[in-house]
Amino acid sequence: MKKKVTMQDIADRLNISKNSVSQALTGKPGVSEVTRTLVQNTANELGYDYPNSRKQKLADKKMSSNIALIASDYAFSLKSFFGEIYLSSEKEVRARGMNLFIEPIDNESKKNLTLPSVLSNHDIDGILILSHISTEYISKIISTGIPTVLIDHHSPYLKADSILTNNRFGAFTAVEHLIHLGHLDIAFVGNVDISPSYQERFEGYLLALKKHGIKPNENLMLTNVQENQDEISLFLDNLQDQPSAWFCVNDGLGFLVSSVLQQRGFKIPENVSICSFDNGQLSQILTPKITTMDIDLSYYGKKAVEQLCWRMENKEDPIQEILLPTKLIIRESTSEKR
CATH class of the missing domain: 1.10.260 (434 Repressor (Amino-terminal Domain))
Incomplete structure (x- = not known):
């Protein structure tokens, strides 16, 4: 026997x-x-x-779980940032033996609140939503009851787990770096209405000024700018006093500000220092390279999938917001005030 x-x-x-x-x-x-x-x-x-x-x-x-990754057409177009998060998410999903279905959401679907076809064509066990679509649209997805994790987006109206950058503390670190170099007149550039992330980076900017006893100067704050050269130029034209340093909410604006200043004869960092956020390609291709806050995008995607798998097994547990740290990358665009 x-x-x-x-x-x-x-x-x-x-x-x-x-x-x-x-x-x-x-x-x-x-x-x-x-x-x-x-x-x-x-x-x-x-x-x-x-x-x-x-x-x-x-x-x-x-029986392999099916995961849907959903994002707006616009988010999918930002390959240098969201593309890396998407690829790391896909890698982690595959490593866990699950299937990934990807669907972009166009403006018509967003406007009409048309749910992604992947939800009706497949038996979906969990959903990843990359960046912002609209609060109403994301709410409708969450209302399906399928476990959902938001990536780089959150809202008081959205009852779902979120994986986020610690934007406030990241911006605080960036601005404090400029302050430690002797800069007191620091400009802020970004559109705080586009994303909660940019609003939080603005709050981190203000927090750093407050911490070091620097009174905020509203004349140096451009909080509703679009990412184009004309708007940056117009802001510079209207400045009464030139700041000695600039904090930009992303590398695209850091690139534009640096380019416009150089076109006007400013030397970086001899005349003015520039610091941005994200550590994307644009911060690395300009001369001089731009000091920036680094985000580990590969870990972003991995953490989102990990959280979704946990949520699929713990559907009744309280909603969580997970903040991922940033790291200051000091390059040639910042130096001591002269």
Whole structure:
């Protein structure tokens, strides 16, 4: 008669504790996914006889989950930023043995609140929403009851988990860097109405000024600018006093401000310092390269998928907002005030 395989047999084969085997086979926390998979594969190889309930759970797990990644056409077009997050999300989904379905949302669908076709054409287990579409549209998606995680967007009206950059503290760090270099007249450039991220970066700018006893100068704050050279030039034309440094909410504006200033004869950083945010390609191709706040975009996507998988298993737990840190990358565009 064939000997019945026990958990101890599996533990001996893998040289791990029986308790770890039990945790892996019963689905309890306490072991890594790598160990859990190794234990399950060894159990199958040795012919371990699972309890009936566990057999069913394992059978269910073999059916791959389907994940939908949704974003506006505009977000998908920003390949240097959201493209990297999308690719890292896709990589993590595949690594977890799940299927990923991608669907861009055009303006017509957003306006008419037409749900993505992927939700009706496939059995979707979880949704990733990349950046902002509209509060009404995202609310309709959330109302389907499918576990949803927002990436780089949040709102008091949206009841879903969010993976976010710590924009306030990142901007604080950037502006404090300029202050430590002796700059007191620091301009702010960005459209705070476009994204909560930009509003939060503006708040971080103000927080740094307050921390160091610098009175904010409204004449140096351009808070509703579009990303084009004409608007930057117009702002410069109307400035009574030239700032010694500029903080720009993204690298695109940092690039534009630097270019316009150089066209007007300003030397960077001899005459003026520039600091931006995101550490994208535009911060690296200009001469001099721009000091900026770095965001780990590959970790962004990985963390979003990790949170979605957790949410799929914990649907009733409180909503979470997870803030990811930034890092100051000091380049040639900032120096001590002269």
